Amino acid sequence: MGxxxxxxEFISRGNVVDLAVGVVIGAAFGKIVSSLVDGIVMPLVGLxxxxxxFGDLAITLREAQVDAGGAETVPALLLNYGAFLQTVIDxxxxxxxxxxxxxxYNRVRTxxxxxxxxxDVLLLREIRDSLKK
Numbered sequence: 001m002g003x004x005x006x007x008x009e010f011i012s013r014g015n016v017v018d019l020a021v022g023v024v025i026g027a028a029f030g031k032i033v034s035s036l037v038d039g040i041v042m043p044l045v046g047l048x049x050x051x052x053x054f055g056d057l058a059i060t061l062r063e064a065q066v067d068a069g070g071a072e073t074v075p076a077l078l079l080n081y082g083a084f085l086q087t088v089i090d091x092x093x094x095x096x097x098x099x100x101x102x103x104x105y106n107r108v109r110t111x112x113x114x115x116x117x118x119x120d121v122l123l124l125r126e127i128r129d130s131l132k133k
Contacts, residue, residue: 033094041093042086054089057082 010016046052057080064076116124 037090054082054086
């Protein structure tokens with residue numbers, strides 16, 4: 001079997017198409033949640049923390065060097081941990097949203113158990129009574 005025919009068989013499998021759709025939807029979903037975090041969640045967190053912008057949080061490892069004229073010759077060396085915190089919050093919100101979606105999906109997808117018929121109830125009572133003896 002040639003490589004082209006193997007690739008054609010691989011691509012035609014349903015799992016590959018499902019995976020591709022999942023990746024595209026996941027990327028779009030990630031953008032939506034990032035927009036939610038950047039535009040709504042982080043400003044509220046900043047308001048609660050006294051106006052702190054997480055993206056601006058950093059530790060200065062080395063101060064900037066300036067010459068006698070006041071021009072910066074060597075930029076400051078910063079450890080920007082605020083952007084990392086914001087990315088962690090993005091991830092947690094995306095994971096939580098996916099969890100809620102899958103939980104709702106599984107609830108809808110799983111059929112409800114069938115109600116017991118009167119014959120089933122009688123049979124269960126007989127079994128219970130025989131076990132008590």
